[in-house]
Amino acid sequence: MNYKNLDIWQLSRENVNQIHEMTIQFLPKFELYETGSQVRRSSKSVKANIVEGYGRRDYKLEFIRFLTFALASNYETLDHIETLYQTKSLKDEIIYNEIHERTTQLSKKLYNFINAVQKQHNDHKK
Secondary structure, three states, X not given: OXXXXXXXXXXXXXXXXXXXXXXXXXXXXXXXXXXXXXXXXXXXXXXXXXXXHHHOOOOHXXXXXXXXXXXXXXXXXXXXXXXXXXXXXXXXXHHHHHHHHHHHHHHHHHHHHHHHHHHHHHHHHO
């Protein structure tokens, strides 16, 4: 198995791709380098932290640390998406709903994955 088989990585990849496309095609020019840049970076951070954490999976506390970074970046991504929609910089409701739903789903999956890794780590300590 490798990180590309993880649901959380696959969802994060879909998010990165759609967010990148959305910021380039649908946001006003001034947002391209403001919130557009921030949301691209935070979504890419989610994916990168999943990969880096997976690379440290033999060290459970390190794995959990990077997964926690991924979850925090995902919350940041969600906040940026909501801000773009609320300020009407992102006007396409369908794209907003797709990204918002996937990002919310990813938060839940990351949270559950972190808990599973913690439980596995705690079970090995007994």
